[in-house]
Amino acid sequence: MGRVKEKYNRRQAEMRFERVYEIVAGERCIYCGMPNDGKYDHQPPVYVLHRFADGGLVTKKAIRERFGPCKLVPCCTICNMGLGAFHGSTDNDRRQEIVNWLLVDDRYPADKLILEVANRLIEDRFQGSRGNEIYQFPGVGRVIYIGALVGLIQGEFAGPDDFPAWLKVTQSELADWLRGAARRKSKYFLDMANLESYELVPDARDNPRGQFDGL
Numbered sequence: 001m002g003r004v005k006e007k008y009n010r011r012q013a014e015m016r017f018e019r020v021y022e023i024v025a026g027e028r029c030i031y032c033g034m035p036n037d038g039k040y041d042h043q044p045p046v047y048v049l050h051r052f053a054d055g056g057l058v059t060k061k062a063i064r065e066r067f068g069p070c071k072l073v074p075c076c077t078i079c080n081m082g083l084g085a086f087h088g089s090t091d092n093d094r095r096q097e098i099v100n101w102l103l104v105d106d107r108y109p110a111d112k113l114i115l116e117v118a119n120r121l122i123e124d125r126f127q128g129s130r131g132n133e134i135y136q137f138p139g140v141g142r143v144i145y146i147g148a149l150v151g152l153i154q155g156e157f158a159g160p161d162d163f164p165a166w167l168k169v170t171q172s173e174l175a176d177w178l179r180g181a182a183r184r185k186s187k188y189f190l191d192m193a194n195l196e197s198y199e200l201v202p203d204a205r206d207n208p209r210g211q212f213d214g215l
């Protein structure tokens with residue numbers, strides 16, 4: 001008789017695998033450079049370890065052999081949502097997964113316009129002719145996240161310290177604005193990604209990019 005696939009309970013799985021993760025200290029998201037506000041990302045995702053264990057027992061050694069050291073890395077809420085259960089093999093691979101939610105959607109011609117308007121708003125803000133209200137527009141958030149993530153992926157910046165002035169200023173202001181109301185960060189991710197809803201369970205997107213095929 002085959003093993004019955006164990007139902008996924010995130011809380012239980014987190015408790016189960018808690019001890020295999022080591023915390024990497026830091027106050028900025030390792031993917032985009034935004035303040036992480038005390039939040040962390042599991043590398044690999046807890047859901048990946050759950051799938052790896054496949055309802056049976058698994059040792060720390062087996063996990064390390066398969067995935068390398070497991071880390072809890074500083075990560076902003078928005079990048080965390082963009083990653084979902086995606087593991088990937090490098091941080092740039094993970095950045096690409098996040099930014100794919102935010103890049104121009106060619107299926108909608110108007111989407112390009114949204115980013116053009118956002119760019120204009122950012123220029124105005126940087127020149128002082130507009131206030132913090134520009135951050136209410138999710139296109140502005142997209143331009144900021146795309147600027148940081150794509151710049152890091154392409155090696156234009158080695159890290160957030162290399163970001164141009166406009167990006168440093170807007171990241172800092174966006175972070176302040178996002179802290180201004182409860183649940184604003186997760187709502188903003190949905191708006192930026194043009195999603196109606198996103199159940200915050202790691203298997204929300206089943207088997208992202210076929211990563212579980214080899215497990």
Ligand SMILES: [Zn+2]
Pocket residue numbers: 029030031032033034075076077078079080
């Ligand atoms: Zn981030």
